Amino acid sequence: xxxxxxxxxxxxxxxxxxxxxxxxxxxxxxxxRIFRTSSNNWCIINDGTNAPTIVMGVSGKPSELLExxxxxxxxxxxxxxxxxxxxxxxxxxxxxxxxxxNKDAVPNVELYPRPIMSWSGQIxxxxxxxxxxxxxxxNDYVFGNRKFGGNAQSISRRRWIHHTSFLWDYDVRxxxxxxxxxxxxxxxxxxxxxxxxxxxxxxxxxxxxxxRTVKVVRNRFSLAPMQLEEVNIHAKTSFDHSSRLLTxxxxxxxxxxxxxxxxxxxxxxxxxxRKMKDVIRLSxxxxxxxxxxxxxxxxxxxxxxxxxxAGSTFEGAPKEQHALLELEDTVTSRRKLRSAVVVSSAVxxxxxxxxxxxx
Amino acid sequence: MASRLWASRAASYLRLSVSYRGxxxxxxxxxxxxxxxxxxxxxxSATIGITDHAQDHLGDVVYVELxxxxxxxxxxxxxxxxxxxKATSDVNSPISGKVVxxxxxxxxxPGLVNASxxxxxxxxxxxxxxxxxxxxxxDSDRYSKFCxxxxxxx
Numbered sequence: 001x002x003x004x005x006x007x008x009x010x011x012x013x014x015x016x017x018x019x020x021x022x023x024x025x026x027x028x029x030x031x032x033r034i035f036r037t038s039s040n041n042w043c044i045i046n047d048g049t050n051a052p053t054i055v056m057g058v059s060g061k062p063s064e065l066l067e068x069x070x071x072x073x074x075x076x077x078x079x080x081x082x083x084x085x086x087x088x089x090x091x092x093x094x095x096x097x098x099x100x101x102n103k104d105a106v107p108n109v110e111l112y113p114r115p116i117m118s119w120s121g122q123i124x125x126x127x128x129x130x131x132x133x134x135x136x137x138x139n140d141y142v143f144g145n146r147k148f149g150g151n152a153q154s155i156s157r158r159r160w161i162h163h164t165s166f167l168w169d170y171d172v173r174x175x176x177x178x179x180x181x182x183x184x185x186x187x188x189x190x191x192x193x194x195x196x197x198x199x200x201x202x203x204x205x206x207x208x209x210x211x212r213t214v215k216v217v218r219n220r221f222s223l224a225p226m227q228l229e230e231v232n233i234h235a236k237t238s239f240d241h242s243s244r245l246l247t248x249x250x251x252x253x254x255x256x257x258x259x260x261x262x263x264x265x266x267x268x269x270x271x272x273x274r275k276m277k278d279v280i281r282l283s284x285x286x287x288x289x290x291x292x293x294x295x296x297x298x299x300x301x302x303x304x305x306x307x308x309x310a311g312s313t314f315e316g317a318p319k320e321q322h323a324l325l326e327l328e329d330t331v332t333s334r335r336k337l338r339s340a341v342v343v344s345s346a347v348x349x350x351x352x353x354x355x356x357x358x359x
Numbered sequence: 360m361a362s363r364l365w366a367s368r369a370a371s372y373l374r375l376s377v378s379y380r381g382x383x384x385x386x387x388x389x390x391x392x393x394x395x396x397x398x399x400x401x402x403x404s405a406t407i408g409i410t411d412h413a414q415d416h417l418g419d420v421v422y423v424e425l426x427x428x429x430x431x432x433x434x435x436x437x438x439x440x441x442x443x444x445k446a447t448s449d450v451n452s453p454i455s456g457k458v459v460x461x462x463x464x465x466x467x468x469p470g471l472v473n474a475s476x477x478x479x480x481x482x483x484x485x486x487x488x489x490x491x492x493x494x495x496x497x498d499s500d501r502y503s504k505f506c507x508x509x510x511x512x513x
Contacts, residue, residue, distance in 0.1 A: 057445070058422065058440075058442060058447050059422035059442050082447070083445075083446070084422075084442040084443070084444075084445045084446045084447045085445035085446075108513060109513075110416070110509070110513045111448075112416040112417060112446075112448070113417065113443060113444035113446035114416075114418065114444060115513070117444070117445070139444060139445050151445055152446070153445060153446035153447070154446065155446055155448040156449045157394055157435075157437070157449065183421070
């Protein structure tokens with residue numbers, strides 16, 4: 001008894017907060033706020049989120065990662081989170097476990113992605129000991145070669161966050177919203193989602209999984225249970241979150257742009273983006289707007305501007321007209337262009353376009 | 360070079376983690392922060408990027424989050440981020456000032472940070488507000504030692 005107590009005295013303090021069914025965006029906001037404004041260590045566990053939601057990493061491109069037609073049709077919310085990593089669809093069967101640590105709390109772990117990932121792998125090796133053939137494989141948690149946990153991180157000067165979405169259970173139908181990503185780990189071997197993932201449900205109940213996790217964490221940290229209301233004592237109450245819900249307009253623009261560029265423009269995606277930047281710049285100039293730097297097209301905004309521009313008349317200088325004609329020639333089928341413009345004009349009401357542009 | 364490649368391939372096949380303790384390169388005339396960014400000072404202009412040690416430890420960079428032109432940066436504070444291996448890592452500024460240029464190439468080719476951390480992989484250019492801040496930074500020799508000490512401690 002005395003030995004165990006002595007061990008815990010030396011162990012760093014960690015606040016532990018547990019929820020059930022918290023909406024994922026709310027959880028991400030809480031986590032980012034704690035990560036950026038608290039100086040404590042935290043473990044956050046959310047047993048299931050309230051509704052199916054797609055969650056992309058900081059640099060995720062909707063047109064590459066999502067079956068947008070289906071997502072728009074079924075109105076599935078899409079969230080961009082503040083951490084890196086890939087795309088998941090979370091629902092009430094997903095269990096979330098998050099660690100937010102100071103550098104000093106785990107002094108043997110260097111503040112880089114792989115050492116932190118490795119540390120987490122050791123935690124879960126302990127959690128799943130004797131339960132399944134657990135491995136940390138290419139930054140995923142797997143049983144054998146089937147993934148059941150996806151990870152993401154954010155690292156600052158002195159702190160890091162490592163969070164995981166665990167597939168305790170999932171609805172096969174939800175996998176239809178996600179494309180097989182271009183950038184996938186080798187061990188995936190081009191398997192479909194259904195062939196690639198597995199469920200913790202087949203190994204443990206939710207309470208067993210969570211209890212085992214808490215037990216392992218308790219061996220390494222001195223745990224202080226905390227209620228949600230108390231969190232505000234340890235972190236700023238207001239914070240400028242970067243995790244956000246993508247708007248319908250953004251998803252529609254991504255959908256239209258993906259189809260337009262795909263339909264035999266004969267351009268590489270990079271060339272197409274550059275042409276679109278020129279169109280936007282011309283449009284701005286002709287509309288008397290100051291020539292400001294075009295934002296990163298990764299955000300898939302440009303096609304809305306294109307339809308707006310094409311729909312407006314101009315008596316521009318010959319150079320501008322020539323540039324536009326050059327672009328039109330490049331699009332092999334004028335009919336396709338016109339129909340894409342019609343589609344984009346139809347899906348994007350003018351007010352939304354203007355609001356969206358901040359004009 | 361080839362044996363390093365073979366070793367890391369063999370390691371990943373065997374599912375071992377390889378800590379590559381090679382000597383990361385440093386460039387003589389640059390100044391360095393303890394968060395592994397470098398700065399090239401030319402009068403009151405500064406170019407900033409991340410070091411070879413940092414890019415090696417980060418892994419393949421797939422995305423760079425750049426600040427807006429005109430944004431202020433403060434010594435020791437984050438101004439952007441890089442994404443690699445499922446993580447976003449803050450990039451901190453070694454000096455204070457105003458962003459006058461960002462490396463647009465990184466939007467199309469984030470891998471430049473890995474391939475050419477001191478040249479084509481530069482991240483931002485800043486008009487410095489306090490040239491004296493450079494004195495608190497490390498020179499190339501001190502930074503080399505710093506990297507060795509850090510790696511040895513882990």
